[in-house]
Amino acid sequence: MIKDWFYDKLKENIGELRYEHSLRVMEKSVELAKIYNVSVEKAAVAGLLHDCGKLKGGINLLKLAEDFDIILDSMTKNNHELIHSVLGAAIAEKEYGIVDEDVLNAIRFHTTGRENMSKLEKIVYIADMIEPGRSFEGVDDIRKLALVDLDKALILSIDNTLKFVIEKRKLIHLDSVKARNQLLIQKSME
Ligand SMILES: [Fe+2]
Ligand SMILES: [Fe+2]
Numbered sequence: 001m002i003k004d005w006f007y008d009k010l011k012e013n014i015g016e017l018r019y020e021h022s023l024r025v026m027e028k029s030v031e032l033a034k035i036y037n038v039s040v041e042k043a044a045v046a047g048l049l050h051d052c053g054k055l056k057g058g059i060n061l062l063k064l065a066e067d068f069d070i071i072l073d074s075m076t077k078n079n080h081e082l083i084h085s086v087l088g089a090a091i092a093e094k095e096y097g098i099v100d101e102d103v104l105n106a107i108r109f110h111t112t113g114r115e116n117m118s119k120l121e122k123i124v125y126i127a128d129m130i131e132p133g134r135s136f137e138g139v140d141d142i143r144k145l146a147l148v149d150l151d152k153a154l155i156l157s158i159d160n161t162l163k164f165v166i167e168k169r170k171l172i173h174l175d176s177v178k179a180r181n182q183l184l185i186q187k188s189m190e
Helices: 004-014 016-035 040-049 061-067 080-094 101-108 119-130 139-146 150-167 174-189
Strands: none
Touching (some): 004 016, 016 040, 016 119, 040 119, 061 080, 080 101, 101 119, 119 139
């Protein structure tokens, strides 16, 4: 699924630092995929390309999303952090030739999460949060939890994102709230 040229194109498009981060997310995604019986190949490509929409060089992502005929919801339109994931799924499909829906959804929902996430979607969301380059309070707890309980790790990851979003006074995407509520209800019934 990963072609050799993906690496050069990605580095060129998103810049060195973001590229290094992407490699670490790929590695972490593969590690988690092995634990939770998910296709290693899909995890690798989704991890590698998850930020392919974070184009460097001050490109107007909103404008680009329009060019791709993407209709953004109001929350995404007003929180620029979220655009790159929606845009990324379109770029992965059109420029990297990814057709696998699960891989495209893992890219599409790596910022917000959503209800009924697939295991691959959960893995990429968490891997993005806990790759070795990340340092925030509580990251080590999520790292440990991710090895034994994917859903608990996901709840903590979403909590961390929400805290960040609230601190920055940005819009909370409803998909994140729905994802978190569903996971909490599910966990309380276990
Ligand atoms: Fe991202
Ligand atoms: Fe990322």
